[in-house]
């Protein structure tokens with residue numbers, strides 16, 4: 001088999017020669033002929049106009065979900081309003097539309113996405129589009145398309161155009177055979193949801209593109225994220241947002257997980273802060289490309305007790321959703337994020353009491369405004 005031998009010799013030479021600082025040789029993906037949908041190596045559209053001191057030009061995909069609008073706000077503060085483009089396939093609310101650039105971008109439309117990146121000279125991409133754990137189980141073909149095919153489009157475009165790429169992963173990337181208390185960065189990952197499978201795939205593909213093509217891929221595994229001014233998109237941890245709204249509006253809350261289901265959680269400001277920090281970290285500081293981040297872990301019962309300090313009359317009942325419960329029972333209870341703390345100085349600001357107080361000060365002032373109108 002001389003051809004096979006020659007190919008494998010060429011590959012091993014490629015892998016052994018140095019050049020990218022990550023231990024394995026990297027030829028930028030746009031210059032080699034093996035990437036799918038490869039453009040010619042002499043294509044003239046690659047931007048050469050950025051100097052190191054310029055702000056990045058940012059695109060956020062799936063930006064109208066729970067996290068994207070807050071991320072855009074943070075990044076616009078740092079890099080300037082017009083340097084951050086929010087995108088989604090949904091229609092933005094007025095306040096979002098008028099707060100900065102917004103564009104339609106379907107991540108399943110490769111050509112459209114590439115055009116946006118080229119025309120806007122994008123240099124950083126935050127890939128937020130996804131179907132979350134519970135909605136993913138309800139529509140596996142769509143979750144597979146958005147979370148896996150969409151990711152492939154994003155990876156290829158990021159590699160071709162030399163982007164710095166952030167893809168969030170999740171506590172859902174672990175499964176029942178992973179150590180759950182605590183869950184380290186590197187351990188067995190056999191999730192039992194299409195969401196989790198697609199996120200493990202994203203972690204592995206991103207890391208592969210990093211080592212194979214030099215793609216500047218960065219990934220954080222987020223816990224369940226809690227926010228006041230945006231609604232969650234159909235996950236297993238959604239109860240921890242809903243309880244605040246129901247406590248204020250109705251004084252009662254029906255929880256779809258068992259009272260003792262412990263999951264890692266985080267306030268949105270910490271999540272977005274970590275995302276910006278890992279994107280700004282010098283490459284030499286990153287000993288890995290996918291990190292756990294952690295802030296707190298609690299059960300519905302513990303959250304309810306903390307909420308009752310603000311709304312003492314709150315009544316909590318439990319009506320367990322079997323699908324969500326099975327998912328939660330397979331996820332980490334506590335997340336070990338020592339590597340993030342050591343490598344790039346990750347530190348959370350919000351623990352459970354701080355989170356609950358912040359949620360109420362945000363929602364409390366909102367509900368007073370609603371009542372006054």
Ligand SMILES: NC(=O)C1=CN([C@@H]2O[C@H](COP(=O)(O)OP(=O)(O)OC[C@H]3O[C@@H](n4cnc5c(N)ncnc54)[C@H](O)[C@@H]3O)[C@@H](O)[C@H]2O)C=CC1
Nearest residue numbers: 062064065066067106107128129130168170222224225233
């Ligand atoms: N919110 C959380 O608790 C956590 C979120 N993450 C990850 O963070 C990212 C953002 O999460 P959320 O904002 O909560 O998600 P979300 O479900 O609220 O929003 C996802 C967005 O993706 C968009 N989308 C769907 N199909 C699309 C397509 N074909 N093209 C472009 N956009 C499309 C949706 O319209 C939606 O606005 C996701 O990748 C998620 O997996 C990870 C762990 C926890």
Ligand SMILES: CC(=O)[C@H](N)C(=O)O
Nearest residue numbers: 132133170235236237
């Ligand atoms: C933890 C997540 O990834 C998300 N919130 C979900 O519950 O699916």
